[in-house]
Amino acid sequence: MMPKAVDALSISLMVLAAVAFSIGVFSLGNRQDLAALYWLAVGGLLLRASTDMLRPKSRK
Amino acid sequence: MLGVRSFDQLRAMLARAHMLLPGLYAWVTTVAYPATHRSASGGARTTAMVALIALVVAPLVAFDRPRLGRALGIYGFIGASTLTWVLLEPIVSVGRLEPIRGSLGAVGWALYAFGWGAVRRVDAVPEDDPRAILSDPLQPRSKLPAGAMAVFVASVVGALVPAFLAWRVVRPGHALLAHAVALACGIAMVVTGARLAIERGSWTPVTPSRVRVDSARAPLALVLLLLAAGTLFVLVR
Numbered sequence: 001m002m003p004k005a006v007d008a009l010s011i012s013l014m015v016l017a018a019v020a021f022s023i024g025v026f027s028l029g030n031r032q033d034l035a036a037l038y039w040l041a042v043g044g045l046l047l048r049a050s051t052d053m054l055r056p057k058s059r060k
Numbered sequence: 061m062l063g064v065r066s067f068d069q070l071r072a073m074l075a076r077a078h079m080l081l082p083g084l085y086a087w088v089t090t091v092a093y094p095a096t097h098r099s100a101s102g103g104a105r106t107t108a109m110v111a112l113i114a115l116v117v118a119p120l121v122a123f124d125r126p127r128l129g130r131a132l133g134i135y136g137f138i139g140a141s142t143l144t145w146v147l148l149e150p151i152v153s154v155g156r157l158e159p160i161r162g163s164l165g166a167v168g169w170a171l172y173a174f175g176w177g178a179v180r181r182v183d184a185v186p187e188d189d190p191r192a193i194l195s196d197p198l199q200p201r202s203k204l205p206a207g208a209m210a211v212f213v214a215s216v217v218g219a220l221v222p223a224f225l226a227w228r229v230v231r232p233g234h235a236l237l238a239h240a241v242a243l244a245c246g247i248a249m250v251v252t253g254a255r256l257a258i259e260r261g262s263w264t265p266v267t268p269s270r271v272r273v274d275s276a277r278a279p280l281a282l283v284l285l286l287l288a289a290g291t292l293f294v295l296v297r
Contacts, residue, residue, distance in 0.1 A: 002269040007260050009273070011211055014252055018218025021245040022225055028238045029228030040241060042286050045279045047252050052276035054259055 006053060013050035017043045076119035082175040083115045083137060086168030089161060091141045094151045104147035111140035134176060155232035163227055208257040215253020219246035 020043030027036035087108075094100065095108035114136030122129025145152050186192060226242040229235040 003272075006269045006272050010260075011214075011256060013276075014211075014249070014256055015214060015218065017252075018215070018221065018249055021218070021242075021249070022221045025222040025225040025238055025242050025245070026228070028234055028241070029225060029230070031231070033234075038286065038290060040245070042283055042290075043245065044248070045283045045286070047248055049276040049279040049283065051252055051255060052279060053272050054256060 010050040010053040013046045013053070017046035017050065019043075020046055072123060076122075079119040079122065079133060079175050080116065082168065082171035083133070086165065086172045087112055087115060087137075087141070089168050090165035091144050093161070094148050095144055097148075097151050100151060101147055104144050107140045107144040107147060111137050111144060114140060130176075153232075154236055157235075159227040163224070204258065205260040208260070211257040211260075212253050215249045215256070218253070219249040222246060 020039045024036045024039035024043060027033075027039060091108050091111055095105050114132045118129045118133025118137065122133060150156075187194060222242040222245045223239075226235070226238040229238040
């Protein structure tokens with residue numbers, strides 16, 4: 001059950017990343033460059049988190 | 061017999077139309093329109109006509125001489141269109157592009173790419189091909205996880221939204237940046253979506269959930285930090 005919840009969380013992070021990217025580009029259209037940079041960075045980090053959660057890095 | 065022949069002719073005609081019409085639409089919206097501008101040079105108009113000729117001739121020769129057809133219809137048409145845009149540079153500069161026409165042109169070029177793609181005919185059986193190597197059917201090594209298509213479609217939709225929103229940006233320099241950013245976001249979304257769609261379930265039973273969440277610790281912490289900073293910024297302002 002728990003692994004499925006983590007799967008759902010990683011998919012949710014991907015969807016949130018899409019929303020953040022959209023807000024970022026939308027802000028660029030509204031001449032809000034700082035907000036655009038902010039939301040694009042949030043989107044990138046959310047996307048990175050979703051893939052990291054999918055396949056954890058091996059630890060030595 | 062005549063009926064079968066007519067049916068084959070009709071099928072060939074439809075295939076040619078499938079190659080020609082999307083390209084014609086792309087040419088009209090993105091090449092012919094700026095090339096007919098009164099300040100367009102003669103060279104640009106000539107290359108626009110060369111592109112049209114290549115586009116129209118290619119489907120006629122594509123069935124008998126596929127290489128020549130492809131060379132004309134893809135390389136010739138795209139090359140001449142690109143040359144036209146280069147020669148029309150001030151007219152098709154970013155600052156003078158209209159969002160609606162640009163969007164329609166982008167759709168036209170996407171349809172053109174599909175028009176030159178080939179898919180198997182509905183009634184065709186690959187094993188009937190004389191060059192087919194017959195053997196036992198290959199079994200898939202694994203199955204896609206449940207909901208893989210839904211996840212992938214969600215990622216494609218997520219990739220398309222910024223691409224459309226980028227057309228809202230009117231400042232010339234920023235518009236180019238917005239399209240580049242939207243493209244990068246789109247690629248990242250589709251790549252991640254494909255991985256999420258396919259690789260879900262490959263963790264069982266070796267990786268505990270805590271390890272999986274823990275591995276995303278750094279980006280999640282940075283997201284939380286950014287969200288907290290953003291909230292604070294909004295509150296203070």
